[in-house]
Amino acid sequence: MKIVTDPDKMKTYAKIIKKENKLIGFIPTMGYFHEGHTSLIKTARKQSDIVIVSVFVNPIQFGVNEDFDSYPRDTARDEELARACGVDAFFCPKKEDMYPEDYSTYVDVEGLTSGLCGKSRPGHFRGVTTVVAKLFNIVRPDIAYFGQKDAQQAFVIKRMVEDLNMGITLKILPTVREKGGLAMSSRNIYLKGSERKDAAILYSSLKLAEELISSGERDAKKIIKKMRELISTVPAVSKIEYISIVDTGFLKDVAIIGGEVLIALAARVGRTRLIDNVILNVKSEKPENDHDRP
């Protein structure tokens, strides 16, 4: 496995690969790998000639009061795991090479970034789209892999790729979960003691929403209320930042559920901010009306 830190060298490597007409599969990450990451890498390994993984904790996607400094890092372990998964090139650029002193260019996706996590993390998605645009230009992938756990991120990057004519195929793979249902996340390492078990309530609330919808409920407000009630039974959840049911086109709140919807939430378990979501394809059902029946 090739280990590259210099963006120019990575670019040259990718250019050579492209000249050989090989398919590049790319997994951009912030490192501290869990099974979510390795599942992306393993899928890329099956689908591409050359697999490139990047590990870069991107400073510009963290707000001033967020956890950039404490974000977990273990590049040596990430390298080992990448090698074990058959990665061809491991790209771990330095902050100062990605953002030199006079750095001034940003990529913005409007609309899709205004709600959900974008609301509580202003500038976050601007940081994400900017670094992903840079990484895509450096690595020149044919296919790029992202996890469903960061659902809004996936929608935003998909829009950027289409709008800017990047011509990259995006594959969004299912969230990998721990046994209790907790979505795997590098930030789970922050959870202390019983918090990890308590955090499973977030996924349980999503399952509850799914059940309610299966049994005919279509009123988003009612579903969200029941999800909140369930989550509030676990005192370790110190704050629900949002629970939203949105359409998957514009990520706008829906009142009556129908078609494809994203049910997404963010909450703090202790001091740790966690997110989770499910996407459901819901048959629009007309409310029953006895008067119309024969």
Place this chain on the structure above:
Amino acid sequence: MKIVTDPDKMKTYAKIIKKENKLIGFIPTMGYFHEGHTSLIKTARKQSDIVIVSVFVNPIQFGVNEDFDSYPRDTARDEELARACGVDAFFCPKKEDMYPEDYSTYVDVEGLTSGLCGKSRPGHFRGVTTVVAKLFNIVRPDIAYFGQKDAQQAFVIKRMVEDLNMGITLKILPTVREKGGLAMSSRNIYLKGSERKDAAILYSSLKLAEELISSGERDAKKIIKKMRELISTVPAVSKIEYISIVDTGFLKDVAIIGGEVLIALAARVGRTRLIDNVILNVKSEKPENDHDRP
């Protein structure tokens, strides 16, 4: 010469060219060709295997009160000229294909876009960098050609290309001028009667600045004052929007001229907004001080 309107087809064409390891030279334009454009095309013809020219009057770089609707267009003539210059592919996308209804992604270069034309045309450079990013992704050029006449644009695009790791070589070619010195521009067609002759005063003022600097003047304010005085002798110049002397690193005003400077101006001749500039490399000269002499 291949004529392409569909961005996806253009992308496919460029992809095939790249697989043949041929060098693509690209000239993005808003059409209505003059000798400035053909000089870029002819240079690209000498330096590249495949020359691609785009003609697209980019709506998002025009302000609401600007001349998007009246901007001169003559695609048939542009096509003819392109063919005569040996262009391989002529790309003229439609507005609705470049910006579909749910279009939401924008590329911003901060800092460099705040002064000069950026000050009087808010959003202009955002429109430019966005469309150029799109065109670069569609055409995948190795070299892209721009005219020195739009000096700030060239600096801004250079920064975007570096910041976003686009890996494209930019060539900025000298401004082509009419006999009297007026910089060639598609907008010169707006000039009525004697305005074309009158507009030459703008370049004369730049030449005056050059002469003043040659004869030892280093005070930017004094030079700008003399330029203004000269321009004000021509009543057809209805408004001087700005005359600025800036460094070529950050495009910030300099007080005492030294090193490489851009002297740039925008003015209205009648109702037509025109821009022009020169770049000078000025030896820093210490002001003479008789007391220190032996």
